[in-house]
Amino acid sequence: MEQLTVDELAVRVGLPGSTIRMYQTKGVLHPPRRQGRVAHYDASHLERLALVQRLQSRGFSLPAIAELVKAREEGASVAAVLGVGDAEGPDDWVRVRVRDIRRLVPLGDVRPSIITKASQLGLIRWRRGWPHARRWALEAGSRLATLLVPSDDVLDSFADLRRSTDAIAANFVELFERHLWPKLAENADQEDQLDRMRALLVELTYTAETAVVGTLRESIRDAAEEFARRHRLVPGDDFRPAWLDEPVPIAERLVEAPQDDEVPDEPAIRRFLDRDDQDEPR
Secondary structure, eight states: OOOBOHHHHHHHHTOOHHHHHHHHHHTSSOOOEEETTEEEBOHHHHHHHHHHHHHHHTTOOHHHHHHHHHHHHTTOOHHHHTTSSSOSSTTOEEEOOHHHHHHHSGGGOOOHHHHHHHHHTTSEEEETTEEEEEHHHHHHHHHHHHTTOOHHHHHHHHHHHHHHHHHHHHHHHHHIIIIIHHHHHHTTTOSOHHHHHHHHHHHHHHHHHHHHHHHHHHHHHHHHHHHHHHTTOSOOTTOOOGGGGSOOHHHHHHHHSOOTTOOOOHHHHHHHHHSOGGGSOO
């Protein structure tokens, strides 16, 4: 590995040696390896300084960079550093005991392969010889076990769900990168970029969760309707209630009323957009 003195490192990165020493004092650059009184820097220091310069160009202060670096060195995820990671509550990791696994796996189907598959899918993490799971995963698994849904089907469904949520997350991150990230660069002279980035990501996460939950509810409603039709649990489209043959004023109004699911044409939508909200019927 190439060994550099502080002066050689300074020339390589285009910084004064005093700045490099200051970075070490501030905690953004790790100490060099020493042989006697001589300090030796290597490729890891070049990489770190490139990171520091890149973040500074984005407006991150040295304390913010030090916080990011320290958290990363301690094994924290980027999400946790930015405030959208392992929080207390549904996202918290909790230890799973054998009795918990037996409750989660219906029909006495406790097999090593089930635990292995759950681990591969990220539902279980092992820490100091103990499996840990998210609180929300334990709650959902417990409900499905109560309904006697086979474990293999549950895990297969989760794998499909995770592929879908990965795609959704990628879309929202792309939105962040395309619309919000450039705004951070526009304000690179500010000293609170880390806090601003946290605030933006937390807001984006909350918005994504709201949109996904709402869309999922709509999808479940539509799927339930289709399920009912497929299994003939509701009258068919040709069903005709008896009161239609004996018109009364209220029945006539019901029959003549426009259907809620009829989408107006574009001119009608334009007229709606042009009208004053005060014209709405009370």
